[in-house]
Amino acid sequence: MAYRETEKMRQRKAEARKKIIECTWECVSEGGFRSARMTRIAGLAGVATGTIYRHFESREDLFAEIFRLATQREVDKVAEALAVDGSAVERLDNALRQFARRALKGPMKAWALIAEPVDPKVEEERLVYRKAYANLFEQAIRSGITEGCIPDQDARLTSTCLVGAISESLVGPLSPTQTETPPGHDNNEDELVDTIVCFCLRGLTGTRS
Amino acid sequence: MAYRETEKMRQRKAEARKKIIECTWECVSEGGFRSARMTRIAGLAGVATGTIYRHFESREDLFAEIFRLATQREVDKVAEALAVDGSAVERLDNALRQFARRALKGPMKAWALIAEPVDPKVEEERLVYRKAYANLFEQAIRSGITEGCIPDQDARLTSTCLVGAISESLVGPLSPTQTETPPGHDNNEDELVDTIVCFCLRGLTGTRS
DNA sequence: ACAAAGAATGAATATTGATTCAATGCTTGC
DNA sequence: GCAAGCATTGAATCAATATTCATTCTTTGT
Structure with missing residues (x-):
């Protein structure tokens, strides 16, 4: 046994999630939901598109x-x-x-x-x-x-x-x-x-x- | 010169168009716009999907x-x-x-x-x-x-x-x-x-x- | 009946991003 | 420092239909 989710990690993940949420809202504020692209959101949040999917189902x-x-x-x-x-x-x-x-x-x-x-x-x-x-x-x-x-x-x-x-x-x-x-x-x-x-x-x- | 659009043809086309419109509205009446499929509309109207595109741009x-x-x-x-x-x-x-x-x-x-x-x-x-x-x-x-x-x-x-x-x-x-x-x-x-x-x-x- | 001009067909293609996942990189506890 | 386990990456894949277009069928005037 070597890796166990620690508080530090939990916080880091929570921050990433928060960042994704903020950047999504930024995109939506600019052009609504329809025109908000996952790639753009990921780019703004400084993560890969795949990462978004660890925080949100879809x-x-x-x-x-x-x-x-x-x-x-x-x-x-x-x-x-x-x-x-x-x-x-x-x-x-x-x-x-x-x-x-x-x-x-x-x-x-x-x-x-x-x-x-x-x-x-x-x-x-x-x-x-x-x-x-x-x-x-x-x-x-x-x-x-x-x-x-x-x-x-x-x-x-x-x-x-x-x-x-x-x-x-x-x-x-x-x-x-x-x-x-x-x-x-x-x-x-x-x-x-x-x-x-x-x-x-x-x-x-x-x-x- | 052999084929020239005649009144009979014009009417026939107009009818096809009308039929397409009616069937589209039928689909929409059943489940709204989103769920209305071109194939279903074509099927109901008794024409091929391609035919719809002779009457409507998209x-x-x-x-x-x-x-x-x-x-x-x-x-x-x-x-x-x-x-x-x-x-x-x-x-x-x-x-x-x-x-x-x-x-x-x-x-x-x-x-x-x-x-x-x-x-x-x-x-x-x-x-x-x-x-x-x-x-x-x-x-x-x-x-x-x-x-x-x-x-x-x-x-x-x-x-x-x-x-x-x-x-x-x-x-x-x-x-x-x-x-x-x-x-x-x-x-x-x-x-x-x-x-x-x-x-x-x-x-x-x-x-x- | 024939050829020219459309019209209709519908299987194959195109499109558009969302979503996946094998590869890679980090963290952790020892 | 190491190995186990999790997180991240992002290029490749998928999905779901709308749309195309080479082919076939119809109509028309002679």
């Missing part, structure tokens, strides 16, 4: 993992934004804004996560996370109903409507075919967010707040 | 054409539903219901058109048609603003929100992983439609109609 599995990690960050941000003090409507307002702002800040990333056509395993993850968003919103809507600031409704379904409305209206501007984001921080980006959020809140509350 | 082009034809039918239906008598809100209500009902009636077709991951050329068509829907809604919203039954807003953007909200909330029910559509015409399908439409109209009008 390309699809790697991508699913990357998707999970990236989306979880976003879901957490939304959860955070929903956790502030205030009425349910105020908290939803805050969360929707957060979602939209972040999407507009990293359009290619947002497109990859929200709208890019992806392989089945990744699409599965997407459905999971859409549900995660919807669940968060749903909970907030429920408390709004209890509080009385939101009329009674099918919170599960209307939370899905929120996700749809905000995603679609961002994907238009986000779509990588329409990359022409003008130079300066357009303040009509704020108007964009305002309009979308306003639509969403009206949809829930039925008032012209 | 698989992607064929699919883009099929997508265009199928979606145009849906867009026309929405346009029709918007053309009835009544206030803008009533007309939008009608159109949104139409959209949702048709989608729920042919879930696989609707999934292929709305949410299936597709190749770039087809995705491009999808964006065109999303815009087509949005344009129709936008026009109606504009007249609503003029009529006074809808408050002033960025109609282009809120029309996009409509498309997003209705698409997203249908994707769950449409998803082919949840094919188990119970036998009878579920009346909770009607509730589904009601809730979605209600959300959309509230989003536009800001009233609890």
